[in-house]
Amino acid sequence: MSKTHAIIASFPDTPSLYHAAEKVRDAGYKKWDTYSSFPVHGMPAAQGQPRSKVPIFTFCGGLTGFSIGLSIVWFMNFFDYPLIVGGKPFFSPVFPFPIMYELTILLSAFGTLGGMFITNLLPQHYNPFFESDTFLEVAGDRLLIAIEARDSKFDAQNTRQFLESIGGTDIEEITA
Amino acid sequence: MASSPNDSPMSPTQAAILSKVQPAELVEQPLVTNDRDFNWVTNKICRIVETKTPTWWWVCMAVALLTASFTGMGLAYLVSTGVGVWGLANPINWGWAIVNFVFWIGIGHAGTLISAVLCLLKQGWRTSINRAAEAMTIFAVICAGIFPLFHVGRIWFAWWLFPLPNANAIWPQFRSPLEWDVFAVSTYGTVSVLFWYMGMIPDLGVLRDRAVQRLKSGIHEGAGWLTKGMDVFRKYFYGIFAMGWRNAGNHWRNYEMAYLVLAGLSTPLVLSVHTIVSFDFAVAQLPGWHTTIFPPYFVAGAIFSGFGMVLTLMLPLRAVYGLHDLITQRHIDNMCKICLGTGSIVGYAYIMEFFIAWYGANPYESFAFINRGFGQYSWAYYMMFGCNVFTPQLFWFSAVRRNAALVWVMSIFINVGMWFERFVITVTSLANDFLPSSWGYYSPTIVDIFTFFGTFGVFSVLFLMFVRFLPLMPIGEVKYVMPQGDPHGPSDHVKGGHH
Numbered sequence: 001m002s003k004t005h006a007i008i009a010s011f012p013d014t015p016s017l018y019h020a021a022e023k024v025r026d027a028g029y030k031k032w033d034t035y036s037s038f039p040v041h042g043m044p045a046a047q048g049q050p051r052s053k054v055p056i057f058t059f060c061g062g063l064t065g066f067s068i069g070l071s072i073v074w075f076m077n078f079f080d081y082p083l084i085v086g087g088k089p090f091f092s093p094v095f096p097f098p099i100m101y102e103l104t105i106l107l108s109a110f111g112t113l114g115g116m117f118i119t120n121l122l123p124q125h126y127n128p129f130f131e132s133d134t135f136l137e138v139a140g141d142r143l144l145i146a147i148e149a150r151d152s153k154f155d156a157q158n159t160r161q162f163l164e165s166i167g168g169t170d171i172e173e174i175t176a
Numbered sequence: 177m178a179s180s181p182n183d184s185p186m187s188p189t190q191a192a193i194l195s196k197v198q199p200a201e202l203v204e205q206p207l208v209t210n211d212r213d214f215n216w217v218t219n220k221i222c223r224i225v226e227t228k229t230p231t232w233w234w235v236c237m238a239v240a241l242l243t244a245s246f247t248g249m250g251l252a253y254l255v256s257t258g259v260g261v262w263g264l265a266n267p268i269n270w271g272w273a274i275v276n277f278v279f280w281i282g283i284g285h286a287g288t289l290i291s292a293v294l295c296l297l298k299q300g301w302r303t304s305i306n307r308a309a310e311a312m313t314i315f316a317v318i319c320a321g322i323f324p325l326f327h328v329g330r331i332w333f334a335w336w337l338f339p340l341p342n343a344n345a346i347w348p349q350f351r352s353p354l355e356w357d358v359f360a361v362s363t364y365g366t367v368s369v370l371f372w373y374m375g376m377i378p379d380l381g382v383l384r385d386r387a388v389q390r391l392k393s394g395i396h397e398g399a400g401w402l403t404k405g406m407d408v409f410r411k412y413f414y415g416i417f418a419m420g421w422r423n424a425g426n427h428w429r430n431y432e433m434a435y436l437v438l439a440g441l442s443t444p445l446v447l448s449v450h451t452i453v454s455f456d457f458a459v460a461q462l463p464g465w466h467t468t469i470f471p472p473y474f475v476a477g478a479i480f481s482g483f484g485m486v487l488t489l490m491l492p493l494r495a496v497y498g499l500h501d502l503i504t505q506r507h508i509d510n511m512c513k514i515c516l517g518t519g520s521i522v523g524y525a526y527i528m529e530f531f532i533a534w535y536g537a538n539p540y541e542s543f544a545f546i547n548r549g550f551g552q553y554s555w556a557y558y559m560m561f562g563c564n565v566f567t568p569q570l571f572w573f574s575a576v577r578r579n580a581a582l583v584w585v586m587s588i589f590i591n592v593g594m595w596f597e598r599f600v601i602t603v604t605s606l607a608n609d610f611l612p613s614s615w616g617y618y619s620p621t622i623v624d625i626f627t628f629f630g631t632f633g634v635f636s637v638l639f640l641m642f643v644r645f646l647p648l649m650p651i652g653e654v655k656y657v658m659p660q661g662d663p664h665g666p667s668d669h670v671k672g673g674h675h
Contacts (some may be wrong), residue, residue: 018663021425034425037218037382038655040663044429052433058441072339076347085351098356098452102363105445109367109438113374116434117419120427124420133392138423139385141214 005128005176006148007159008135009168014040017143020166021046024145027162031151035135035144054115061111062104069100128176135174146174205506207300207657212501214655221379221649222386224497226410229644232496237640243633250627251326259329261623268606268618273327275598276628278453279481280320280635281361282474282594284368285446286482287313291371292442295435301510303653304502308493309486310372311646315638316485317365319631324357353455360452367445371438373417378431379647381421384414428652450478457601464544464605467532473525477594480518480564483511484590489639491584493648502649505578512571512583515590519568522597526561544605552617553604556596563593 011017014036021034025048034043044051073096077083082090093100117123129135129146138144145168147159156173163171186194208217254261264271287309294302325334337358339348348355387410390396396404421427454474457465487508494503533545548557567589570576577583603618642648655661 014661014663015665035423036425036428037214037378037423038652038661039428039432040425040661041656042663043425046663047425049426049429052430054430054433055437058437073350076339077350081345081347083347083349085349088351096350098353098448098455099350099359101448102356102359102445105441105448106363106366108441109370112434112437112441113370116374116430119430122419122421122427125415127420127422129422130388133389136385136389136392139382139389140218 002175004149004156004173006146006174007156007163008035008129008132008144008146008172008174009163009166010134010170011143011145011168014143016167017145018043018046020145020168023166024147024162027153029147029151029153031154032145032147035138035142035146037138037140053119054112057111057115057118058108059111061114062108064111065103065105065107066100068107069096069103073099128174132172132174134170134172205504206659207303207504207506208654209501209504212658214658214660217502217654217658218382218386218651220497220499220502221647221651221654222383224643224648225383225645226386230496233640233644237637240633240636240640244630244637245633246626247322247630247634250623250630251322253623254326254329254627255331259327261621262327263618263620263624265616265618267609267614267616268603270602270606271618272599272620272624272628273323274456275595275602276631277320277323278474278598278602279595280316280323280631281364281453282450282478282481282598283485283591284313284316284320284364284482285450285475285478286486287311287316288364288368288371288442288446289479289482290486291375292439292446295439296443299510300657301507303657304499304649305486305490305507305511306653307372307375307646307650308490308642308648309482310368310375311639311642312482312485312489313368314365314372315635315642316482317361317368318638319635321361321365322627322631322634324361353452353459356452357456360449364445364449367438367442371442374431374434374438375650375653376647377418377421378423378427378652379650380414380418381423382651383647384411384418387411387414447475450474462605462609463538463540464548464601467529469525469528469532473522476518476521476525477564477597480515480522480568481590481594483515483518484587484594487511487515487583487587488591491580491587493643495580497648499649502654508580508583509574509577512577515587516568516571519564519571519590523565526565540610544608547608548600548604551604551608553600553607556600557604560593560596560600563589564597567593 009020011020017034017036018040021043024032025046034040034047040046070093074091077096078091084090088095134142135144145163147154147163153159160171212220262271262273287306290302290309291306291313294306325331328334328337336342337348337355348358350356387407390407391404391411396407451471451474454470458467458470460466490503490511491508494500530545530549533541536542548554567586570586576586607618608615
């Protein structure tokens with residue numbers, strides 16, 4: 001018992017993929033995506049996608065790192081075991097700056113990678129697309145647009161005709 | 177989208193001048209030569225890991241493992257006996273260990289410069305060399321880490337460097353640049369791995385999909401079990417690490433943002449790492465170390481040595497795998513020019529140190545520098561000066577840059593010179609300090625020599641594993657800079673129009 005998951009259509013080159021994406025966007029589809037083995041310059045705008053949310057995760061990571069850096073030095077060299085070094089104050093925000101700086105970067109980087117995974121809903125080791133031979137050719141030079149069945153505008157007949165009308169070839173149904 | 181320069185309105189004077197001068201059209205050299213298509217790029221890069229292991233790889237691996245075993249033996253002897261097996265003796269208690277540490281960590285800096293700084297500067301030529309350079313960074317940091325880790329002598333206490341509770345209830349001392357170094361280097365290593373891994377996810381996906389394609393197509397019928405078994409292994413090995421990457425536009429959107437952010441984070445990181453390494457010296461009040469020029473001078477030296485190492489590694493790989501269309505003459509030219517630029521900064525720093533030593537009128541400081549040039553270690557100083565200041569100046573000539581064999585030899589000179597720079601800085605200042613009665617002369621022992629030369633083996637083993645099992649170049653990024661990857665058609669690119 002298989003159910004349609006998406007309809008995919010191939011495009012011959014990068015400009016035609018780009019312009020087709022603009023048309024899918026303008027037709028009002030929401031649950032769809034382009035597939036290419038390289039990032040296409042300006043594609044997010046052509047697909048009507050907003051700015052990526054990854055920097056939010058970076059910021060949270062960085063803030064955590066900075067706070068940890070500041071507080072461990074305060075706790076360790078001032079509060080828990082005051083350390084006398086050259087008669088200097090036990091704590092100042094200046095001398096541990098390299099610690100805060102490095103931990104800010106460290107946790108920002110973790111936040112960024114984690115944010116990339118979260119915003120992309122990865123890891124997701126299985127997906128119905130992987131069953132399609134056409135889809136696997138994206139790794140080489142195939143360029144695809146896929147409109148998913150969960151889109152409210154999706155209609156097996158109309159969507160197929162629409163993809164043909166914007167220049168799509170090798171139209172194929174992906175089942176799940 | 178900016179219009180190309182030819183369309184911008186010109187004033188009559190400008191037009192008159194231009195028609196008189198008739199400037200030559202600035203032709204941008206393509207980054208992928210010979211009009212290659214997407215499939216060619218994918219195949220070229222993927223075939224390196226998909227075909228049978230070449231014989232030269234086994235030979236190199238055997239030599240590398242043998243060399244690496246020297247580090248193993250040196251360290252085993254050190255741990256079982258004590259740090260006395262090294263050539264350290266009063267007053268020189270910082271010998272080859274710190275020299276080797278700074279040398280290796282400096283090498284790493286070019287990888288981050290290529291992947292991060294050149295990404296922010298939108299240098300398209302970085303794409304084909306950045307993956308290997310990042311791998312070089314990580315492996316160089318591993319080699320660097322060996323030395324501070326083992327120079328503590330009782331390696332089982334090395335975890336005291338980290339702010340973890342221990343039985344003595346004593347915490348690290350955060351005013352020490354050495355403690356800053358622990359944080360800087362461990363952050364640098366970790367962030368480099370994250371950046372490297374994230375950049376590799378799409379390519380791991382490509383390798384996974386190709387393995388699945390081959391398994392589905394049944395081309396394994398009749399072929400040996402090993403051929404099929406390897407593809408099953410690839411399907412799962414690359415599949416697990418690709419995390420289900422699907423090449424979707426949405427994936428790329430978030431990936432590109434994350435990549436840009438990581439580049440933005442790595443740029444201040446790479447500058448801070450060698451700055452903090454230089455603080456290990458500059459914060460001490462020793463003549464020859466206590467100078468404010470150290471941070472920028474160390475960073476420039478690190479990038480210089482790192483690009484030297486990138487050339488040392490990439491030129492043979494380019495020849496062996498026939499990557500001339502991906503690593504073009506333009507790439508080599510650019511790398512040579514960066515060596516020239518940073519090498520000149522390093523040369524300027526050498527001369528400026530002498531000037532300040534004289535101008536500062538501090539007798540100890542003046543002595544330290546006169547002693548470098550004319551004292552017992554002057555041979556090392558001239559080695560350093562010759563390799564680092566004169567060698568890169570030859571890169572002014574395009575005939576030199578076009579001679580791959582010569583460039584390779586010069587890159588070795590740069591590596592040697594930069595090792596001697598660290599030797600000169602560390603040892604000359606310590607050997608002849610304030611009291612002539614306590615002066616000494618440092619000589620390495622055989623254990624020092626074994627341990628250091630072995631790290632080249634450790635590095636080579638790791639690099640050979642990388643070349644064999646992981647994608648050597650970021651396939652997606654190379655396609656991005658090709659004319660076919662431009663959504664506005666190839667013609668736009670040929671003109672050099674940028675948007």
